[in-house]
Amino acid sequence: MAANGFSGTRMAKWLVSGPPLLYLLVFFAAPALIMVLASVRSPGEFGGLAPLVDESGRLDLNTESYVRLFTESVYLQVFVKSAWYALLTTLACLALAYPLATLIAKSPKKHRDLLLLLVILPFWSNFLIRIYAWMIILGPNAALARMVNGVLAWFGAGPVPLLFSAFAVLTCLVYVHLPFMVLPLYANLEKHDQALLDAAQDLGANAWNRFWRITFPLSLPGVYAGSALVFIPALGIFAIPDILGGPDDTLIGNLIKQQFLETRDWPFGSVLSIMLTVAALLLAGIAAWVGRRGAAGAARA
Amino acid sequence: MALLEIQGVTRRFGDFAAVDDVSLAVEAGEFFTLLGPSGCGKTTLLRMVAGFDLPDAGRILLNGEDLADRPPELRPVRTVFQSYALFPHMTVEGNVAFPLQMANVKASERPARIAAALEDVRLIGFGKRYPHELSGGQKQRVAIARALVTHPTMLLLDEPLAALDAKLREELQVELINLQKEVGIAFVYVTHDQTEALALSHRIAVMNRGRVEQLDEPSKIYGFPRTKFVADFIGQCNLFSGPVTANEAGTVTVDVKGLGPVRVAARSAIAAGAQGTVALRPEKIRISPSAPLDTPDNHFRGKVADLLYMGDVTVYRVETPGGTRIEALLANSQSGRAKFFEVGDAVETSWHVDAGHFIAE
Amino acid sequence: MRRRSPWLWAAALAAYAFLYVPLIIVVVYSFNDSRLNAEWVGFTLDWYRKLAANDDMLAAAGNSLLIALTASLVATVLGTMAGVALHRYRLRLLPILVLAPIAIPEILMGVSLLIFFVLLNFTLGLVSVALAHIAFCIGFVAIVVRARLAGMDESLTEAARDCGATPARAFRHVTLPLIMPGVVAGALMAFTLSIDDFVITFFTAGAGTVTLPLLIYSMIKISVTPEVNAVSTLLMLLTLLLIVVAAKLSPTLLRSDRET
Numbered sequence: 001m002a003a004n005g006f007s008g009t010r011m012a013k014w015l016v017s018g019p020p021l022l023y024l025l026v027f028f029a030a031p032a033l034i035m036v037l038a039s040v041r042s043p044g045e046f047g048g049l050a051p052l053v054d055e056s057g058r059l060d061l062n063t064e065s066y067v068r069l070f071t072e073s074v075y076l077q078v079f080v081k082s083a084w085y086a087l088l089t090t091l092a093c094l095a096l097a098y099p100l101a102t103l104i105a106k107s108p109k110k111h112r113d114l115l116l117l118l119v120i121l122p123f124w125s126n127f128l129i130r131i132y133a134w135m136i137i138l139g140p141n142a143a144l145a146r147m148v149n150g151v152l153a154w155f156g157a158g159p160v161p162l163l164f165s166a167f168a169v170l171t172c173l174v175y176v177h178l179p180f181m182v183l184p185l186y187a188n189l190e191k192h193d194q195a196l197l198d199a200a201q202d203l204g205a206n207a208w209n210r211f212w213r214i215t216f217p218l219s220l221p222g223v224y225a226g227s228a229l230v231f232i233p234a235l236g237i238f239a240i241p242d243i244l245g246g247p248d249d250t251l252i253g254n255l256i257k258q259q260f261l262e263t264r265d266w267p268f269g270s271v272l273s274i275m276l277t278v279a280a281l282l283l284a285g286i287a288a289w290v291g292r293r294g295a296a297g298a299a300r301a
Numbered sequence: 302m303a304l305l306e307i308q309g310v311t312r313r314f315g316d317f318a319a320v321d322d323v324s325l326a327v328e329a330g331e332f333f334t335l336l337g338p339s340g341c342g343k344t345t346l347l348r349m350v351a352g353f354d355l356p357d358a359g360r361i362l363l364n365g366e367d368l369a370d371r372p373p374e375l376r377p378v379r380t381v382f383q384s385y386a387l388f389p390h391m392t393v394e395g396n397v398a399f400p401l402q403m404a405n406v407k408a409s410e411r412p413a414r415i416a417a418a419l420e421d422v423r424l425i426g427f428g429k430r431y432p433h434e435l436s437g438g439q440k441q442r443v444a445i446a447r448a449l450v451t452h453p454t455m456l457l458l459d460e461p462l463a464a465l466d467a468k469l470r471e472e473l474q475v476e477l478i479n480l481q482k483e484v485g486i487a488f489v490y491v492t493h494d495q496t497e498a499l500a501l502s503h504r505i506a507v508m509n510r511g512r513v514e515q516l517d518e519p520s521k522i523y524g525f526p527r528t529k530f531v532a533d534f535i536g537q538c539n540l541f542s543g544p545v546t547a548n549e550a551g552t553v554t555v556d557v558k559g560l561g562p563v564r565v566a567a568r569s570a571i572a573a574g575a576q577g578t579v580a581l582r583p584e585k586i587r588i589s590p591s592a593p594l595d596t597p598d599n600h601f602r603g604k605v606a607d608l609l610y611m612g613d614v615t616v617y618r619v620e621t622p623g624g625t626r627i628e629a630l631l632a633n634s635q636s637g638r639a640k641f642f643e644v645g646d647a648v649e650t651s652w653h654v655d656a657g658h659f660i661a662e
Numbered sequence: 663m664r665r666r667s668p669w670l671w672a673a674a675l676a677a678y679a680f681l682y683v684p685l686i687i688v689v690v691y692s693f694n695d696s697r698l699n700a701e702w703v704g705f706t707l708d709w710y711r712k713l714a715a716n717d718d719m720l721a722a723a724g725n726s727l728l729i730a731l732t733a734s735l736v737a738t739v740l741g742t743m744a745g746v747a748l749h750r751y752r753l754r755l756l757p758i759l760v761l762a763p764i765a766i767p768e769i770l771m772g773v774s775l776l777i778f779f780v781l782l783n784f785t786l787g788l789v790s791v792a793l794a795h796i797a798f799c800i801g802f803v804a805i806v807v808r809a810r811l812a813g814m815d816e817s818l819t820e821a822a823r824d825c826g827a828t829p830a831r832a833f834r835h836v837t838l839p840l841i842m843p844g845v846v847a848g849a850l851m852a853f854t855l856s857i858d859d860f861v862i863t864f865f866t867a868g869a870g871t872v873t874l875p876l877l878i879y880s881m882i883k884i885s886v887t888p889e890v891n892a893v894s895t896l897l898m899l900l901t902l903l904l905i906v907v908a909a910k911l912s913p914t915l916l917r918s919d920r921e922t
Contacts, residue, residue, distance in 0.1 A: 012829060017747035017756050020740040020800055024759040027797040031774035038777050048780065096680065099673035106670075122681045124901045126858045128878045129894040133684030135882065136691065141698055178681065207667075236767020239860060243882055253769050260773050260865065270777070273770050280766050353820055373823040374832075386821035390839050399835070403826035447825065 039065055039270035049266050065271040082251040086234040089173040090227050093181040101185035123179045131243050134172045138162040168244040173234055181226035188222025221291055228287035232280045252276050302365055304329040304487050305455060310359035312345055319345040321511035327489055332481050334490045336498040337508035343491045347457050351380045363454065379448035381458045385440045387432040393443050394428035400451045418450040421480065438469050455487045474500055495535045499523065507531050525658050532580035532660065539581040539628055545573050553659050555579055559623035564598045567659035576662040583630035585656040588617060588648050600651035605642050617642060619650050692891035709892040719893060722877040726857050729788060729873065733795035734853035741803025742845050748804060749811040763798040771798060772865035779866065786868025794866045795856045802855060803848035810844030850908040854901055
């Protein structure tokens with residue numbers, strides 16, 4: 001019998017939570033654990049993984065791949081570059097999303113749903129289409145490139161390729177992740193009490209002060225949530241640099257793809273993936289912790 | 302044997318005892334009310350009778366049977382929820398039919414029973430409507446019909462009229478009394494509204510902080526409150542507290558600071574020096590410009606500090622030289638005169654020894 | 663009446679333009695009578711005709727549809743169960759397993775499943791892709807269903823129990839009908855996510871299996887023609903249609919305020 005009669009029997013609990021739990025254990029948890037195991041094995045002769053037990057019957061486990069990651073600096077550089085790109089993306093998204101979220105939050109209630117929908121709709125188009133669209137816009141023969149290069153030529157500077165560059169990668173990163181920054185920001189801004197701003201104005205604060213000293217601090221939980229929702233996926237992105245990036249724009253995601261599908265050094269690829277996962281989980285954990293503290297602080301206020 | 306017996310029931314949430322060793326019995330056919338302020342445990346107790354919560358200690362017996370192992374759907378009690386809890390995706394008919402469906406009553410028998418239930422609550426003709434098309438009072442009636450359609454042993458009502466406005470509430474109160482008499486089953490009613498409790502119930506259990514302070518008929522609760530809490534919670538009451546200075550020949554004298562000796566008729570074994578309280582209802586106090594001729598045992602002079610004109614009565618708050626406030630109630634029965642006294646008037650308040658009620662601490 | 667700063671309007675409008683102009687360009691150029699996506703030459707439906715005749719494209723579309731139907735069906739059932747379990751019971755492992763696939767970068771699921779399938783000697787193909795899609799769709803459905811349950815009046819389930827319904831019957835007669843719009847919305851979302859998925863499919867499809875996004879990817883990398891624009895436009899239309907249907911079925915799903 002359950003502790004309180006309403007919840008139903010324990011059997012019901014397992015009947016309901018069992019199947020999804022089982023599925024995810026098999027197709028999510030198990031692969032993750034296998035990947036951890038793979039990171040300490042040797043690469044196979046023709047790619048993939050070497051047999052777990054070698055000819056002499058010993059378990060073939062080693063930390064060569066980990067050592068390689070930490071000693072060859074080029075890999076750490078890629079991690080740093082990925083973090084840098086993710087950071088720039090987050091900041092740009094914040095700058096673009098803030099006015100948008102503010103506008104929607106201040107709109108009359110009946111418009112808000114439509115305006116939000118308009119922000120989310122592009123997200124529902126195919127991911128590759130959104131990348132492809134930027135290929136068109138930044139293409140060498142397209143209007144934008146010709147305009148920019150035309151202006152540069154005026155100053156005697158050489159033509160600058162917009163496509164296959166860091167600029168293209170970053171623009172598309174921002175483009176793809178913008179809705180994720182707008183939504184949490186909006187959810188937070190919507191709850192702001194206009195009376196606080198009126199009081200501030202009454203006490204002599206101008207528009208900038210009202211924003212910086214009242215609106216922005218109160219919106220921080222939304223900022224952190226949105227930043228986490230942008231930074232973490234952006235860290236692991238590979239399709240965008242793969243399609244729009246140049247040879248200098250190899251990020252962690254591209255490295256991982258290379259290791260698994262081209263170089264076929266699976267142990268090393270696993271090491272890279274685990275590092276990325278650890279980074280992502282750490283950041284998610286920090287974001288959640290900051291979010292909880294912020295909520296507690298706001299509750300005390 | 303009583304219909305419902307609650308024996309030593311306790312329910313804790315962490316360190317906090319929501320229901321603390323409560324024992325009471327409800328008889329068949331009676332309108333029994335659990336009355337108390339929010340947080341007193343009345344709703345928790347009701348939910349344990351319904352089966353939505355289990356006691357940490359004690360037993361709940363229905364017709365002598367321990368209900369401990371029975372989930373809500375197997376208990377022959379029905380609940381009327383405060384929020385009505387009508388299924389929004391079913392019509393009124395569908396809602397009322399639901400318990401019949403769950404009891405596997407034959408489909409051919411259902412329409413007659415549904416019609417009878419709707420007639421009991423005077424909602425014939427509303428069968429095809431949806432809950433969102435009904436007014437608050439109509440929704441409540443559907444909830445009652447749904448609860449009664451399977452002829453349960455007992456009906457539990459959790460502040461069912463709380464969300465309705467005053468006039469509608471009064472109407473439905475009268476309907477509830479009549480319905481209960483007609484249907485003849487025991488109603489266990491939960492409310493924080495003491496006027497409602499006094500009007501509806503055969504017996505009231507006044508609860509505070511998880512305990513029952515007094516269980517009695519309404520008139521006894523009103524006239525002879527057993528504790529200061531009950532005296533204060535039910536209606537308006539003057540509470541004069543102080544050490545007992547004398548207890549002889551059926552009269553206790555309490556020395557109230559800022560007022561003086563107050564004498565009250567009481568059969569009590571209380572010793573001099575112990576604390577006691579005299580509970581005095583405002584309507585029992587006489588106010589006159591000067592001392593009345595029959596010199597009652599208690600009379601104190603003072604000035605009218607406040608008055609509240611309430612239409613049918615006026616409440617006067619008289620302040621004595623010692624600083625005590627005495628609240629008295631006078632009916633404004635003389636037409637043409639709104640009130641008898643004005644603020645600032647010097648008056649004499651008086652009452653007999655048997656007007657008050659003594660509460661030992 | 664509050665004055666709204668014109669700067670705010672301008673910035674917001676710029677953001678909306680930023681969001682939509684690229685997509686509009688894709689659509690417009692799908693009708694462009696030119697191989698280069700550079701400037702407008704003339705109107706034509708040629709690219710759509712080429713698309714209809716493209717066997718690879720049709721096969722890929724068929725694969726995507728099949729996978730999406732299977733995955734969304736299974737994910738909806740499992741996700742609804744997960745959503746109910748998350749709402750009703752205090753669980754420790756399930757929330758993590760359900761939410762993690764959504765929180766971490768997609769590539770991680772892709773490569774881990776690749777190792778998993780290969781080690782089990784499981785041939786990579788339609789089935790492996792479907793299994794992978796189900797894994798990450800469960801979380802989305804669970805979140806939607808849980809939100810819908812949270813917005814539902816708890817006393818309704820109690821009232822059903824009070825009226826004599828066992829927990830199972832209460833769920834069937836009262837809870838399920840009331841959360842159904844959420845379940846359907848979750849199903850549609852899972853379908854859309856599956857049809858659009860690229861990263862996870864990329865790693866778990868193996869050599870011979872092509873879905874629509876994978877085909878688009880190879881077209882983009884190898885030879886870009888406005889056929890890509892055409893298929894993109896059609897895909898966008900399909901998604902739009904699905905969202906409209908979802909919104910009609912579950913008006914509160916897209917509502918910004920909380921109401922049952």
